[in-house]
Amino acid sequence: MFPYERIIIIEKESKIPIYRQIAIAIINAIRNGTLKAGVHLPSSRELAKTLGVHRKTVIAGYEELNAQDWIIIIPRKHVSVSEHIPLLKPQKWNTSTNTLSFENSFNLPFKTIDKYPEKSNNVTVCEAIVDDGHPDVRLSPIDELLKTYRAYTSRNHTIKDAHLGTEQGTVKLRDELTKYLSETRGLHISSENILITHGAQMSIYLSSRLLLNVDSNIIVGKPNYPLANTTFEETGASLIEVNVDEYGIDTAAIEKICKKKKITAVYVIPHHHYPTTVTLSVERRMKLLELSHQYSFAIIEDDYDYDYHYTSSPYLPLASAGHSGNVIYIGSFSKILDPSLRIGFMIAPKNFIEQCTAYRKIVDVGGDGYMQNALSFLIKEGELKRHLKKAKKIYHQRRDFLDTLLQDKLSKYISYTVPTGGMAIWIKIRPDLSIIKLSSNTKLKIIRIEEVQNAFRFGFASMNEKELDQTVDLLKTELQKLENKI
Structure with a gap:
């Protein structure tokens, strides 16, 4: 024993x-x-x-x-x-290997400062919008955040604090995050392991520009987060797609690829994969870490909606396990507070964070120090935890309510699996009905579709029960029109 x-x-x-x-x-x-x-x-x-x-x-x-x-x-x-x-x-x-993981140096090749691409967004205004999984801003503690923000802009000592260290993130926010991530995600880090960014996408961009080049191979899931794929491709790296099934990304397929060619990095969304919402199984989590050590590739772990898991407590991140320092962990507050509030973070060994900070200064000299310090206050006072507890309960109820609506009103048109967490349901449309035609409707804007799988993401968190009911009714009407044209 x-x-x-x-x-x-x-x-x-x-x-x-x-x-x-x-x-x-x-x-x-x-x-x-x-x-x-x-x-x-x-x-x-x-x-x-x-x-x-x-x-x-x-x-x-x-x-x-x-x-x-x-x-x-x-x-x-x-x-x-x-x-x-x-x-x-x-x-x-x-x-205690997990307490030492980020004390290691990042010992894989990575480059320093290089070019950066530009991106654009197209926004369509219409009768109903099905987002791909946004929080409900009406539930967010934005009022408390802004109240603190305003107070910080009128005090001499807080004005000074807001202008110090914003290239990497204010000391106050990084110190609070050190404690918060230890308690909630089992990450044993110091403030030197943290870079505050303008959301998860900036973290993906910075890590890819330092890690990848024309000689690199990066493995991603299929299907995957499109902006991540674009970011990786623009470095000149070769993108290798590996199927994602109900247990997450196929690690057996990754192992076969590793035996044939050198892999620089694997991008993975283990908690609720985007777009299909599946959770990476424990067995595959262990296998991926083992393969990273064996074949010396980096893991870029995108954990954008860690806090919303409904069947149990959230799975501990891959980054919380014992590893040799080759895991780059990415998170965001945009999925907690408001998509337009662009505050995210990257966790990595100190030497990698230093180079990311240097590279980021070319693109952006720093974030909003007042907002970062106001957020640190919400974390310190427990306001963020209280909000998450309330939001998690409400989003859980909305997921179940949408599940009932879909079964009652759309079961003849669609198929889906209820996700264990997250803020969206991945819905596949009947093969004889076109997701392209459905999404081109002027009354209905669907943010995330997948033509190959004839599927789309239905973000439920941002809608109350009345709004969910109205949106499902609109979907039913449009699907019936498509069916009648067959």
Whole structure:
């Protein structure tokens, strides 16, 4: 029997609930090979006694692990580590690899300052817009944010703070993010590992310009986030598409490619893939990290909507696992507060962040220091966590309400799988009906369609129940018109 009291260290003063501390400790033990696939874990009663906690706390931790497919629970028999976890080499119990990951230097080749491309957006105004997964600004704590912003513009010391260090991001925001990301995502970093950007897209652009060139190969999912693909292609790199199924990007296919050619990076959206919304399975997460180490490629992890997961707590990012410093983690507050509020962040080793900061200064000398410091205040005071708790509950209800509407009104025209999180549902239209014709309707603007799969993203988070009902009715009317023309 493993000495679980050495594997699971309970920190009662931590803001992380004890059941999640237990779950995270067991995940880390599986990741580093201490707990092998198929190994039986102690009963909830035995583990509770060993750790000195209530049995219900252990049960909650086990249920969390089971929901994320790390363990298998067979009632009244046993609890065991999933058989699908790859075999890994054990490490010493007192070695906390995840706390050291970002202390490593980024040891893969990357270039410094280079050119930058321009992009444009076309906006269409019409009767109804189906976005691709935006937050509801009406729920956002924008008023509190702006109130703090205004206050900071009228005080001498806050005016001075707002003009310091904006190239990398204000010290206040980076310090608060260091604590916030440790508590919520298990990222053990310092403020030097953080670059504040104008949203996730800027982070994708900066990392691609430093990593990629005409001799590079980058693997992406198929289908994938179009702007990311465009950004990678404009570096001159070769884009290699790998299919995404119900378990996420196909890591077996990635391994086959790695055996044939040198891969510089893999771009992945593990939590809720864009556009199909699927979550990367635990087995494939482990395999991707293993392949990154084996074949020395970078992982660009885009975690743009981490906070919205409904069936369990959010999966821990790939970046929170033990790695050799070759994971670049990207996040955004635009999906929490407002799409027009362009504040994102990149997490990477210090030497990579330094070069990204230098490159970014050519494009943009810095962000809005007042807004960054106002956001840091919301994080520090717990306002952001309170908002996320409320928004997550409402978005969950809206997802389920839309599911009911789609089944009742559109089931003869469409097929879909209800996502475990995120802010959109990936909907496939019947093969004899054209998504191109549906999206060209002047009454209805669909932001994200996929012609090959005859599908589109239905963003539900930004609409209340009345708006969802009206939009589904409009979709039904337009689909009926297409059907009648066949």
